[in-house]
Amino acid sequence: QITLKESGPTLVKPTQTLTLTCTFSGFSLSTSGVGVGWIRQPPGKALEWLALIYWDDDKRYSPSLKSRLTITKDTSKNQVVLTMTNMDPVDTATYYCAHSLYTYGDHYFDYWGQGTLVTVSS
Amino acid sequence: SYELTQPLSVSVALGQTARITCGGNNIGSKNVHWYQQKPGQAPVLVIYRDSNRPSGIPERFSGSNSGNTATLTISRAQAGDEADYYCQVWDSSTAVFGGGTKLTVL
Numbered sequence: 001q002i003t004l005k006e007s008g009p010t011l012v013k014p015t016q017t018l019t020l021t022c023t024f025s026g027f028s029l030s031t032s033g034v035g036v037g038w039i040r041q042p043p044g045k046a047l048e049w050l051a052l053i054y055w056d057d058d059k060r061y062s063p064s065l066k067s068r069l070t071i072t073k074d075t076s077k078n079q080v081v082l083t084m085t086n087m088d089p090v091d092t093a094t095y096y097c098a099h100s101l102y103t104y105g106d107h108y109f110d111y112w113g114q115g116t117l118v119t120v121s122s
Numbered sequence: 123s124y125e126l127t128q129p130l131s132v133s134v135a136l137g138q139t140a141r142i143t144c145g146g147n148n149i150g151s152k153n154v155h156w157y158q159q160k161p162g163q164a165p166v167l168v169i170y171r172d173s174n175r176p177s178g179i180p181e182r183f184s185g186s187n188s189g190n191t192a193t194l195t196i197s198r199a200q201a202g203d204e205a206d207y208y209c210q211v212w213d214s215s216t217a218v219f220g221g222g223t224k225l226t227v228l
Binding site: 037039046047048049052060061062063096104105106107108109110112113114115 | 123152153155157159164165166167170171176208210212215216217218219220221222
């Protein structure tokens with residue numbers, strides 16, 4: 001059974017760096033084809049993909065946020081960490097991590113965490 | 123960057139068929155995935171690679187993809203199908219989501 005859970009601060013101040021951790025079980029991020037991604041959703045708005053890390057430590061980022069994002073993994077701890085620098089109130093959103101399989105040159109997200117709401121405010 | 127266009131809202135009478143579209147340039151050449159999101163919940167994958175249903179998703183959910191439009195079809199719509207639906211593709215090593223469609227079951 002695959003499960004994922006996001007953790008991190010619920011409130012950050014503008015200009016601060018956000019660090020979120022995704023702790024998962026039921027799969028290994030060292031298995032070929034496996035990836036973990038981050039997706040966010042501002043209140044009342046659409047989903048926005050942020051980043052994805054592969055089993056082989058390759059990484060992909062949203063072009064519009066690439067300069068602010070870093071994604072890393074700790075395979076031994078079954079964790080993926082996302083950092084986002086220079087936080088702004090427009091970054092207020094629910095942040096989700098999700099499991100993905102790379103097949104046929106394609107990614108979709110078949111298991112999602114419950115999400116964590118991050119508010120950016122002074 | 124690649125863009126996906128969805129109608130903001132779709133309404134369907136109880137028991138009838140709902141169709142939610144996802145438009146994109148030559149989207150028929152890509153794999154399209156669909157997610158259902160109910161209020162306060164995480165998204166759930168309902169269709170992957172155009173027309174495949176994950177385990178546990180009712181057969182009432184189906185998908186198609188051709189030309190510039192992909193379509194999620196929900197047959198015999200139920201009150202429990204009322205939700206936001208998002209399409210997604212993988213393009214140029216990035217994931218792209220549509221803007222979402224709110225399905226209302228009347």
